[in-house]
Amino acid sequence: MSIDYSEKIPNNVDLAGDRKLQRALESWQPNFINWWKTMGPAVPTEDVYLRTAVDVGREGWAQFGHVAMEEYRWGVFLSEHNADRKIAFGEQKGQPVWQQVPGEFRAELQRLIVIQGDTEPASVEQQRRLGETAPSLYDLRNLFQVNVEEGRHLWAMVYLLHAYFGRNGREEAEALLQRNSGDLDSPRILGAFNEETPDWLSFFMFTYFTDRDGKYQLGTLKESAFDPLSRTCEFMLKEEAHHMFVGTTGIDRVVTRTAELMREHDTDDIAPHGGIPLDVIQKYVNFHYSVSLDLFGSEKSTNAANYFTAGLKGRWQEERRKDDHVLTEDAAHVDLVRDGVVTTEEVSALVALNHDLRNEYVQDCATGMKRWNRVLEKAGLDHRLSLPHVGFNREVGLFSGHHVTPKGDVVGPDVWEASKDRWLPTEADKVHVQSLMRPVYEPGKIAGWIAPPTNGINDKPFEYEYVHFA
Structure with a gap:
């Protein structure tokens, strides 16, 4: 299934065999290019x-x-x-997957595709100006790689909207270019995609935590009984892996440089020495992790149950699960606050599917903590990074409306207000991180707040000229 690059729109779905669809996508293409020129990377380049x-x-x-x-x-x-x-799950388990959209699930499938599609251009918009402060050409190239692939993931969802959802789908495809991240009148659908990505520490946190949420959301859609959506998401997951690699290794390198400066100057306060202190890195972890947890929705969700039962959206690695894949008789426990303490409640497993997916995500995120703490241990430091409690700083789900500390204690609003600056980035923290963001565009050179990568891209050295400027 090689990709046909002789076409105006490269594809492996035989667009040439459906002239109406081809014309519709070719009419959308100039709008996309205009959006890219307007809202895409702000740094002018010759090539990358x-x-x-x-x-x-x-x-x-x-x-x-x-x-x-x-x-x-x-x-x-x-x-x-x-x-x-x-179909691997739900009421129609064992039946052939769908090549067309069943009429009874048309609205639900379209909504799932639109929400997924909306996140893709949003992250490009959030990262638009990051290239102006890239710490190295290697990092600038990685940013641009993430950006172009998010653009391609938008194309993936737009194709499905055009090919399978008629006029409504075409209108939704147009709307994907009309909403903008953080726009007061027409914001992106999900809250995390309206947050700023003002600096490279935020970018690495975003690509580690928020793109990892994307991995799990795509993983549930890959199980879908709607086969074109499943096949689309399966390929998107290949590209998504690089985005998380950028975040994982980026934070690796920040922690490595921070540890070097701590040892060199024998102090935790390395801000005067041009580094990012560990307590600030921890605050950024706390913020980006908690915001990303909100993307999973409420721990109890009848929508998630209905999607599963209908075959629209499965669980992470559904076919590896050792159960009946129907779940009508199964129970699960969800986290919540009751009588001022964090506890659990038994509910139907169908209602707890968002919670199940979130748990998979939490375990995955913990691997990053182990990795970064090994850097600190190897440096001979006693400091350790950690994930906050899943109830910390939540605005969506059963923890919203409660104040939970990073250790999992429920506190009142007065205690929260008095303590939150120890847990979340302050304006002073953000100003310091921003003060370090100075571009380094010379091949082989890198900013002083981050360590160089262990390896370059595709066997190229770190010193390679990954970006040529216009």
């Missing part, structure tokens, strides 16, 4: 060393080379078709 998808198989699916950003070949790519695939 980017990877471009050329196939959807397991091996050799991408090629690398210098590409002019506005000439990047965004397109429509679905993973391989499996003619024997069956």
Whole structure:
């Protein structure tokens, strides 16, 4: 299933065989390019060393080379078709998957696709000006790689809207370019995608925590009985892995440099020495983790139950689960606050599916903590980073309306107000981090607040000229 790059819109879905659909997408394409020029990366470049998808198989699916950003070949790519695939969960478990949208689920499927599609351009908008303060050409290239692939993921959802949802789908595709991150009149749908990404520490946190939420959301849609959506998300997950790599290794390198400065100057307060103190890194972890947890929705959700029962949205790695994949007789425990303490409540497993997905995410996020703490341990430091309690700083779900400390204690509003500056980034913290954000565009050079990477991109050295400026 190689991708046809002779087409105006590269694709492996035989757009040429559906002229009406092809014309509709080609009419949307200029609007997308205009959005990219207006809301995409603000740094003018001649070309960037980017990877471009050329196939959807397991091996050799991408090629690398210098590409002019506005000439990047965004397109429509679905993973391989499996003619024997069956629905793996819900009331229709065991039946053939759908190649068209069942009328009774049309509105629900369209809504799921629109919400997923809305997150993709939002993150590009949030990161628009980050290139102006890139700590190295390597990092600038990684930012641009994330940006172009988020743009391609938008194309993935727009294709589904155009191909399967008629006029309503076309209107929703137009609206995806009309909303903008943080816009007071027309904001993005999900709260986390209206937050600023004003500095590179925030960017690394976003790509670690928020893109990791994206991984799990895509993983549930990959299980969908609507086969085109499943195949779309399966391929998107290949690209998403790099985005999380950027966050994981980015925070690695910040922690490494912080540890070096702490040892060199024998102090925790490395701000005067051009570093980011560990307590500030912890505050950024607390904020981005808690905001990302809100993206999973309420711990108890009848919508999630209905999506599962209908076959629209499964669980993470559904077919590896050792149960009946129907769940009508199963129970689960969800976290909540009762009588001023955090406790659990038994509910139907169907109602607790958001909670189940969130638990998978939490375990995954914990691996980053172990990784970064090994950096501190290797440096001979006693300090450790940690994830706050899942109830901390929540605005969505059963913890919203409660004040929970990072350790999991429920406190009153007075205690919260008096203590929150120890737990969340203050204006002074943000100002200090922002003060370090100075561009370093010379090949092989890097800003003083972050360590260089262990390896370059695609076997290229760190000193390689990943970006040529206009």
